Amino acid sequence: MKAYQIQAGAGIAGLERVERQSEDPGASEIRVRVDAAALNHRDLSFARGQFYSRPGYPIIPLVDGYGEVIAVGEAVTRFKAGDRVITSYYPRWIDGALSPSKTAVSFGAQFDGTLAEEIVASEEAFVLAPRSLDAITAATLPCAGVTAWNALFVAGAVKPGGSVLLLGTGGVSLWALQLARAAGVFTIVTSSQDEKLERAHLLGASATINYRTTPEWENEVLRLTEGAGVDVVVEVGGEGTLARSLKAAGPSGTIVVIGRVSGGGGVSIEPGALIGGAKRLVGITAGSRAMLEQLVRFVDVNKIHPAVDKVFPFGEAPSAYEYLAGGRHFGKVVIDMRA
Numbered sequence: 001m002k003a004y005q006i007q008a009g010a011g012i013a014g015l016e017r018v019e020r021q022s023e024d025p026g027a028s029e030i031r032v033r034v035d036a037a038a039l040n041h042r043d044l045s046f047a048r049g050q051f052y053s054r055p056g057y058p059i060i061p062l063v064d065g066y067g068e069v070i071a072v073g074e075a076v077t078r079f080k081a082g083d084r085v086i087t088s089y090y091p092r093w094i095d096g097a098l099s100p101s102k103t104a105v106s107f108g109a110q111f112d113g114t115l116a117e118e119i120v121a122s123e124e125a126f127v128l129a130p131r132s133l134d135a136i137t138a139a140t141l142p143c144a145g146v147t148a149w150n151a152l153f154v155a156g157a158v159k160p161g162g163s164v165l166l167l168g169t170g171g172v173s174l175w176a177l178q179l180a181r182a183a184g185v186f187t188i189v190t191s192s193q194d195e196k197l198e199r200a201h202l203l204g205a206s207a208t209i210n211y212r213t214t215p216e217w218e219n220e221v222l223r224l225t226e227g228a229g230v231d232v233v234v235e236v237g238g239e240g241t242l243a244r245s246l247k248a249a250g251p252s253g254t255i256v257v258i259g260r261v262s263g264g265g266g267v268s269i270e271p272g273a274l275i276g277g278a279k280r281l282v283g284i285t286a287g288s289r290a291m292l293e294q295l296v297r298f299v300d301v302n303k304i305h306p307a308v309d310k311v312f313p314f315g316e317a318p319s320a321y322e323y324l325a326g327g328r329h330f331g332k333v334v335i336d337m338r339a
């Protein structure tokens with residue numbers, strides 16, 4: 001079967017097209033024909049050597065995948081041939097609170113991922129795909145989708161009628177926009193580009209701010225919320241945004257710390273910035289399989305079609321990486337394995 005492999009830190013140029021032997025599934029494993037695989041910022045981090053992995057070990061990259069079950073081991077109970085499935089980010093995190101062992105391994109980092117014609121893994125590492133989505137859109141749930149779900153409804157516990165601030169228009173933020181809108185939440189989206197903000201409005205953003213032309217965007221968030229601040233910040237920015245996000249959150253607000261697209265360096269935070277407003281600073285990492293299953297149901301019920309910016313054929317996977325690294329995307333970048 002055809003696949004790409006890469007070593008952590010090899011850079012995008014280190015993506016190598018290879019032929020791998022097709023594997024038979026073990027007793028508790030399923031074999032899936034991968035139809036689509038989506039890219040995430042973490043896959044760039046992996047290529048750049050900024051993501052934990054075993055050194056000197058080539059791996060099939062990517063965690064996001066959609067496909068059809070083509071063979072099952074004799075002890076498999078959750079799936080049958082013909083089922084449409086998506087990957088679950090942490091195969092060992094089924095439900096409940098996370099623990100180091102539950103989040104120790106994920107596809108496309110510590111073991112082979114989805115940028116291949118086929119994948120063989122434990123049946124525990126998959127869930128049934130949303131019935132309402134096609135291969136390309138369904139492939140975007142396992143990382144960005146479940147992270148947005150966790151940020152809004154688990155860590156952030158936002159309620160209908162509440163408010164959320166979404167930084168930038170990358171995969172996680174636009175997933176969060178579409179979920180929050182469906183849940184009746186007031187959404188403020190920031191971006192470096194007005195054209196992307198117009199597209200965010202079309203996706204249902206309640207208000208938008210250009211963070212380049214309005215560098216003190218936290219004041220604009222306060223103005224838009226009549227001084228109250230937002231209930232939840234989906235904090236994907238890191239070093240360059242965290243201090244402002246703290247100010248943009250209202251009393252009892254939650255800043256869900258997810259990423260570091262603006263840098264991963266240290267940030268100086270005064271204790272009073274949290275104490276005075278009784279604000280919460282919470283880190284999250286993707287989500288459990290149970291969260292992914294909740295997301296699948298929510299997507300089907302609310303007919304959510306995740307924003308996909310561009311689809312690349314399998315043979316142009318390195319171009320898909322370059323495109324994501326260039327930051328021109330609005331939402332998800334997906335690789336169509338059938339093209």
Ligand SMILES: NC(=O)c1ccc[n+]([C@@H]2O[C@H](COP(=O)([O-])OP(=O)(O)OC[C@H]3O[C@@H](n4cnc5c(N)ncnc54)[C@H](OP(=O)(O)O)[C@@H]3O)[C@@H](O)[C@H]2O)c1
Pocket residue numbers: 040041042045143144147167168169170171172173190191192193196211236237240241257258259260261262284285286287324327328329331
């Ligand atoms: N903790 C977790 O479990 C988890 C899960 C998924 C992702 N992440 C992390 O979360 C971050 C986002 O991931 P992603 O996949 O959504 O990335 P992505 O699709 O590559 O999104 C990047 C976007 O971030 C925006 N951005 C860049 N600098 C910014 C700034 N200074 N202020 C506000 N927005 C800025 C840009 O939006 P505009 O072009 O609109 O300006 C850019 O398009 C990454 O650091 C990723 O590693 C963490």
